[in-house]
Amino acid sequence: MSGAKFRPSDAVDFLVIGAGAAGGVVAKELATAGFQVVVLEQGPYLHEKDYSHDEIKYTFEAGLTNDPKLQPILHRKSEADVAVPMKAIEYGRQVGGGSVHFTANYWRFHESDFRERSLFGAVNGADLEDWPISYADLEPYYTKAEYELGISGLAGANPFEAPRSKPYPLPPMPVKSSGVLFERATKKLGLHPFPAPVAILSRPYQGRAACSNCGFCESFGCEMRAKSSTLVSVIPAAEETGRCEVRANCYVRKIEIDSAGRATGAVYFDAQRREVFQRAKAVFVCANGVETPKLLLLSKSARFPDGLANSSGLVGKYLMWDLGCDVEGLFEHPLNEYKGIQVTRLIHDYYAADPKRGFYGGGGIDARFDFYPAGYALHGLPADAPRWGSEYKKMLGTYFSRTMTLLSHTSSLAQEKSTVTLDPVVKDAWGLPAVRITYDYHPDDAATIKWLIGKQVEILDAAGAKKTWVQPWEVTDNMPCRHLMGTCRMGKDRSKSVVNEYSRTHDVANLYLVDGSNFVTSGRQQPTATIQALAYRAAEHAAGAAKGGK
Amino acid sequence: MSSLAMAAWPEVLAAQEQARERAKADGGEFETLDKDTAGEIAAIAEQIIPSTDGPGAREAGVIYFIDRALGTFARDEREAYRTGMAELQKKREEMFPGSAAIASLDDEQQKALLRSIENTDFFELLRTHTVLGFLGDPRYGGNRGKVGWKQIGFEGWMAYQPPFGYYDAEASGEKKE
Numbered sequence: 001m002s003g004a005k006f007r008p009s010d011a012v013d014f015l016v017i018g019a020g021a022a023g024g025v026v027a028k029e030l031a032t033a034g035f036q037v038v039v040l041e042q043g044p045y046l047h048e049k050d051y052s053h054d055e056i057k058y059t060f061e062a063g064l065t066n067d068p069k070l071q072p073i074l075h076r077k078s079e080a081d082v083a084v085p086m087k088a089i090e091y092g093r094q095v096g097g098g099s100v101h102f103t104a105n106y107w108r109f110h111e112s113d114f115r116e117r118s119l120f121g122a123v124n125g126a127d128l129e130d131w132p133i134s135y136a137d138l139e140p141y142y143t144k145a146e147y148e149l150g151i152s153g154l155a156g157a158n159p160f161e162a163p164r165s166k167p168y169p170l171p172p173m174p175v176k177s178s179g180v181l182f183e184r185a186t187k188k189l190g191l192h193p194f195p196a197p198v199a200i201l202s203r204p205y206q207g208r209a210a211c212s213n214c215g216f217c218e219s220f221g222c223e224m225r226a227k228s229s230t231l232v233s234v235i236p237a238a239e240e241t242g243r244c245e246v247r248a249n250c251y252v253r254k255i256e257i258d259s260a261g262r263a264t265g266a267v268y269f270d271a272q273r274r275e276v277f278q279r280a281k282a283v284f285v286c287a288n289g290v291e292t293p294k295l296l297l298l299s300k301s302a303r304f305p306d307g308l309a310n311s312s313g314l315v316g317k318y319l320m321w322d323l324g325c326d327v328e329g330l331f332e333h334p335l336n337e338y339k340g341i342q343v344t345r346l347i348h349d350y351y352a353a354d355p356k357r358g359f360y361g362g363g364g365i366d367a368r369f370d371f372y373p374a375g376y377a378l379h380g381l382p383a384d385a386p387r388w389g390s391e392y393k394k395m396l397g398t399y400f401s402r403t404m405t406l407l408s409h410t411s412s413l414a415q416e417k418s419t420v421t422l423d424p425v426v427k428d429a430w431g432l433p434a435v436r437i438t439y440d441y442h443p444d445d446a447a448t449i450k451w452l453i454g455k456q457v458e459i460l461d462a463a464g465a466k467k468t469w470v471q472p473w474e475v476t477d478n479m480p481c482r483h484l485m486g487t488c489r490m491g492k493d494r495s496k497s498v499v500n501e502y503s504r505t506h507d508v509a510n511l512y513l514v515d516g517s518n519f520v521t522s523g524r525q526q527p528t529a530t531i532q533a534l535a536y537r538a539a540e541h542a543a544g545a546a547k548g549g550k
Numbered sequence: 551m552s553s554l555a556m557a558a559w560p561e562v563l564a565a566q567e568q569a570r571e572r573a574k575a576d577g578g579e580f581e582t583l584d585k586d587t588a589g590e591i592a593a594i595a596e597q598i599i600p601s602t603d604g605p606g607a608r609e610a611g612v613i614y615f616i617d618r619a620l621g622t623f624a625r626d627e628r629e630a631y632r633t634g635m636a637e638l639q640k641k642r643e644e645m646f647p648g649s650a651a652i653a654s655l656d657d658e659q660q661k662a663l664l665r666s667i668e669n670t671d672f673f674e675l676l677r678t679h680t681v682l683g684f685l686g687d688p689r690y691g692g693n694r695g696k697v698g699w700k701q702i703g704f705e706g707w708m709a710y711q712p713p714f715g716y717y718d719a720e721a722s723g724e725k726k727e
Contacts, residue, residue: 053706054687061623177715212709223708333716338704340714373685373704378678387668388677389661390602393701397603401703401715 003239015280020097023286024230029539051221096231153197179344182367185463289484329465337369361448503538615683615692634672
């Protein structure tokens with residue numbers, strides 16, 4: 001790899017834990033601002049030549065994600081239940097993190113997302129709060145992210161979108177048959193379809209080639225470097241400064257603090273599972289909405305007996321889930337949806353929460369196809385279809401090329417009882433406590449999903465579907481959760497939040513946390529744009545603080 | 551270790567390929583399964599995806615996929631196969647006294663036997679592996695000649711040009727079926 005080399009004994013300016021959507025941005029911002037940066041990533045350093053279209057490796061095996069055989073996860077619906085092993089959560093585990101294998105949907109939050117408590121009011125059984133920042137505070141950073149990473153889309157096409165200071169740097173991707181059918185149907189229903197904003201290049205950009213429409217985005221690494229992951233954009237830029245070292249296969253087990261309560265670096269297992277202590281003047285944790293609180297909970301000390309930066313007791317609480325439901329439609333002619341990126345059209349008409357519905361929540365609906373051949377054969381057909389034999393085989397021959405999906409992306413309420421904790425018994429392959437997830441829906445989350453299923457069926461019918469069917473959507477069916485949000489929430493009141501409005505912990509002046517864990521509300525899923533905007537903003541603040549000697 | 555295993559993936563597959571060649575040279579066809587068990591599992595796979603209306607599990611070489619899978623990424627499932635097949639053989643003897651093997655049952659008998667277990671975890675495992683062997687990447691030893699992909703209309707190229715399907719072609723003024 002290119003980039004700098006530091007010794008563990010060098011107290012570098014910044015240590016960044018996690019080289020994903022946020023960590024890559026932070027590393028690049030700090031290195032280009034002149035700071036020395038070491039990035040520790042638990043997964044390997046892979047490149048486009050390492051990727052393939054191998055469905056077995058990337059969707060049936062943990063090719064690019066956390067492997068529960070090495071890092072077990074337990075799940076229970078409530079504290080009263082016994083937690084059982086289950087791949088409840090999933091994250092990208094390599095340099096580039098989830099930005100490598102994500103579907104690449106890149107939605108900005110709406111203005112309302114930052115102040116839903118004020119707009120909607122309190123919700124029983126949940127802690128719905130306003131963010132301490134507004135959309136206007138984040139707008140410049142959304143724009144910066146879109147231009148530095150390379151996002152394709154059409155500004156102004158979504159009448160519900162918040163004001164933008166600049167259009168997208170790249171035009172939208174070519175529309176698929178699902179997009180054409182969806183656009184016709186939603187317009188017929190008086191709705192407002194628009195081209196999907198995606199972190200995929202519709203044209204060559206910054207030395208990278210345009211997308212070849214191979215169709216293997218979700219769950220796969222891009223062989224063309226056309227998916228705008230941090231791996232192919234900001235991380236190389238960070239390394240080119242000569243001030244940033246990305247150290248792969250390094251799994252952090254503890255952040256250390258000194259007697260003054262400042263972070264001094266982190267202890268990690270290297271590829272040979274030797275313990276190494278990397279010194280640093282300041283630390284960024286960008287490990288994701290589950291691994292970040294886990295690391296804080298592991299980093300106990302006399303000063304922080306309940307976990308680092310956890311004076312509020314909220315580290316690991318308010319986990320929000322990746323919610324939604326697939327509704328499939330069968331059409332007369334072949335759509336060949338496996339060609340091209342997953343999503344080309346969507347609507348935000350049902351995005352905002354509306355008290356008139358009688359429950360909190362809302363969602364986006366996109367037209368997509370995210371099945372690959374074997375996955376479709378195992379999980380794509382209607383529940384009442386034959387599961388083996390000649391009729392099954394015949395159906396696959398007709399259905400695979402003629403199915404499209406409408407997927408809802410729905411709100412998930414922050415509940416204090418939804419938590420990431422350390423399992424008291426089960427250990428991972430390094431001897432660290434396994435993650436234990438306690439999560440169940442808020443009733444309003446389920447109500448939102450059900451309400452949108454009706455809308456999804458209505459749209460498919462208007463599109464002329466010959467048959468529609470609803471996929472399972474109960475909480476265990478929505479596993480693994482890939483949008484890991486809320487577990488170190490942002491706020492002004494240090495008793496009610498873990499980080500301040502710049503993603504700096506209230507408790508430790510030189511410790512920043514930035515990833516989905518900061519989220520106060522879930523938006524309508526698709527958290528990556530907001531994670532990266534927060535990362536740009538936090539890095540700018542940290543650079544300013546470091547220059548000022550803080 | 552997943553990271554090591556992942557980094558070494560091509561080597562693992564290459565080693566498997568060599569082992570397969572060696573096994574062939576030794577006169578045996580399979581690496582993990584004995585010949586009789588392979589014949590029994592093959593008969594089940596051929597019921598799950600039969601060779602009706604085009605190539606099925608047999609032509610795709612699904613049994614060779616399963617044999618290799620049980621020596622590689624699915625090695626943890628070997629015990630499930632051992633106990634699952636033993637129970638299935640017992641069931642066969644109960645349902646068809648005097649029969650010798652699943653492979654030698656007639657078509658209707660095989661179907662009846664599978665219907666009796668179709669809601670079990672073991673059947674789901676057999677179904678999953680059969681589908682992976684029919685529609686997975688051919689590098690795993692199944693989906694020979696990409697017959698599975700052809701059967702469902704998946705082309706499997708690295709690049710496509712729009713229009714992709716009937717409706718986007720229609721919208722753009724190009725005809726496509």
